[in-house]
Amino acid sequence: MRGKRHVIQSSPFGVPLGCLAASDDLSFLYNGFRSANLSLDVELDTVYSYGSEFGDINDNHVGIDINGLRSSEAAPAGYYTNSSGRLTNLTLASSHPMQIWVEYDGATKQLNVTLAPINIGKPSIPLLSVVLDLSPFLQDTMYVGFSSSTASVLTSNYVLGWSYKMNGQAQALDLAQLPKLPRIGPKERSKFLTIGVPTISVSVVFIVISGLVYFIRWKRKFAEVLEDWELDYGPHRFKYKDLYIATKGFRDKELLGSGGFGRVYRGVLPSSKIEIAVKKVSHETRQGMKVFVAEIVSIGRLRHRNLVTLLGYCRREGELLLVYDYMPNGSLDKYLYDQPRVTLNWSQRFKVIKGVASGLYYLHEEWEQVVIHRDVKASNVLLDGELNGRLGDFGLARLYDHGTDPQTTHIVGTLVISLLNTLELERPQQRLMYAFGAFLLEVACGRRPIERREQADDVILLDWVFSFWVRGEILEASDPNLGPNYAPEEVELVLKLGLLCSHAVPEARPSMRQVLQFLECDIPLPELSSLGLSASGLTFARPEG
Incomplete structure (x- = not known):
């Protein structure tokens, strides 16, 4: 061989x-x-x-x-x-x-x-x-x-x-x-060992350093300070990171609306997948923050079918984030003003009115403390999936015990409430009834409480409706978009009740218990003329100039 x-x-x-x-x-x-x-x-x-x-x-x-x-x-x-x-x-x-x-x-x-x-x-x-x-x-x-x-x-x-x-x-x-061929002879040093491993090692070190820097920035970004006085409210406090993820970084795409007290974002909690609305509110002083959080957490215990549930809060760097149940149909004002694409018929509006009144009655008389909302208006009434009215935004709400008579001259709220600056009212419930009267007129008329005009005097809704009542034509003030089958007697009742709640004399205004009785027709609405209602009596609230 x-x-x-x-x-x-x-x-x-x-x-x-x-x-x-x-x-x-x-x-x-x-x-x-x-x-x-x-x-x-x-x-x-x-x-x-x-x-x-x-x-x-x-x-x-x-x-x-x-x-x-x-x-x-x-x-x-x-x-x-x-x-x-x-x-x-x-x-x-x-x-x-x-x-x-x-x-x-x-x-x-x-x-x-x-x-x-x-x-x-x-x-x-x-x-x-x-x-x-x-x-x-x-x-x-x-x-x-x-x-x-x-x-x-x-x-x-x-x-x-x-x-x-x-x-x-x-x-x-x-x-x-068939079996695989075995490796024969000395193994060649592969390019992976000579080039790949050193390159990967450098890359790993770079990635680790970058990860540490990112982690530190991430921790700082979501850093929160939990003070001793907040321990009692722990179960109601959300982590900022969870809210940040839920709202996709508070992107403008998730913005539901904005106002004088903050911006509201839609979100989905990452763990439970529950839809929420997150409102970002600023607060200046530490002591004011403490009182604010205490009251917000107390209000978080409210439970009523016509109130938006406040789920909790988050406090971070002088900023408060209030977490509410998400209302899919948005706020009521979108269905009333500026020729909306979708309007509510009278039956739907009347149900919203009675729902808000029921919620306010719960706040005033049925809960363990008296809660004064202090900012009742159409934009703070939200609609759930079945178009039920739910009063929300308790950022200005105040609480006091039943049987007490708090004395305060601090006026807060929107432009409607600021009309009361010359009244020197002392009872918060009477002040709220004035705002509720303006809300009734908003819903029945489909108009804003005050309509700005560039080359003429502003139109105050209260005066405008009163002028129709004086002429005996109060139904003419109603919104023409109420639908063909509305009940005239219900619309008239709401318009007159709105005037009554806005009476110049605080003692003449009804309570929320009486408002519910009027709306349910359990008791008749008194004649406005018998209460001394007059044009001069209603226009007193307009600020000078």
Whole structure:
């Protein structure tokens, strides 16, 4: 063998023998048939032997050897493609797995050798073909096997699988079941180790540093200070981070509205997926913040179907965030003013009026303390999914115990309430009834409490409705968008009740208990003329100038 070839012994019969072989430096011979009188070998040779002894054509060829190591037929390693029939070269020492078919047809006395990569089927044209009559050499015992040698060149040859059959087609190899080639020789230092690892290390350090910087900024961004006096209100306090995530960073896209006391954003709590409305309110002094939080948390315990539920608060850097239930239909004023695209008919408006009155009655008489809202107006009445009116925005609300008579001259609220600056009223409930009267007129007339005019006097809704009452045409002041089927007696009742609640004499104004009785027709509304109502009596509230 001279140490130069591996040998695969082949069958002498007309049967195919499939074999898979691969190596890093392949010098492999397939011993096809061996008996006392004949040796038939198919060689895969990767070593070129100089001189004429073996007659090698190159160092990468396939040969058929008969009774010796000199090939009677040889061809450079390759295969003929089925599509074009062209010879495609293969490198036996490429370390890529390959397939070889050795077939002998006893009828035609022809031996075919076919080579191909592992990932394609058997080519239809064999690489080598030789006519050879093996019948004289048939014996009862013959051998088929593999042999190899490496000479001075270090090689590693592997037979991953083989199939043999006499008198028929050998079973095709299941390539998916073949073992993988083992790694031979010293491992090369990969680019990943020489370039990738240092690069990744630097990147990891950079990422870690960036992460720390980001984390510090994140902590500062959402930093909160919880003072001792707030511990009693802990269950009602939200984390700023949760509200920030819920409102998507208080983006303008989530803005529901804004006013003199803050901006309101829609949000979805990340944990419970509950929709909320978050109002951002500023407060100047620490002591004022303490009182404000105490009252807000107390109001958070209010529960009534016509009040927007205050879920809690968040305090951060002089800023308060009030968290409410989200009302999907927004505020009532959007359905009243400036030719709205969607209006409410009278039945819907009357239900809202009675709902707000019921909520205010709960605040004044039914809860454990008296709550004075101090900012009743259409924009602070929100509509839920069924268009029920819910009074919200308790940012100006004040609380006191039942049976006490708080004395205060501090006037707060919107422009409607500021009309009272010259009245020197002392009872908060009487002051609220004045604002509630303006609210009744807003809803029934579809007008703002005060309409600004550039080149004329401002129109005060109270005076405007009163002028219709004086002429005996109070229904003419109602909103023309009430719908065709409204009840005139209900509209008239609300308009007159609005005038009564805005009476110049505080003691003449009804309580919320009486308002509910009027709206439910449990008691009749008194005649306004019997109360001394007059134009001069109603317009006194307009500020001078």
